[in-house]
Amino acid sequence: MCRVLGITAGIILVIIGLLVQCASGLVRWVGHLPDDIHYESENTRIYIPITSKVILGFIISLLLYLLWR
Secondary structure, eight states: OHHHHHHHHHHHHHHHHHHHHHTGGGGTTTTOSTTOEEEEOSSOEEEEOHHHHHHHHHHHHHHHHHHTO
């Protein structure tokens, strides 16, 4: 059971990764939402996508809930 769950989760992550690579124009909002932190100087760039992480976490949790329901 645990092995099947791990394999399924791995396959889902690979599919999500491929979708993000192929449809990068659809996810331009990631890292550009109001509470996402951007800091740039001459030699440093720091991005902390707080709101994007919360939204993606909610979407992933909802998908997993619907899959294992």
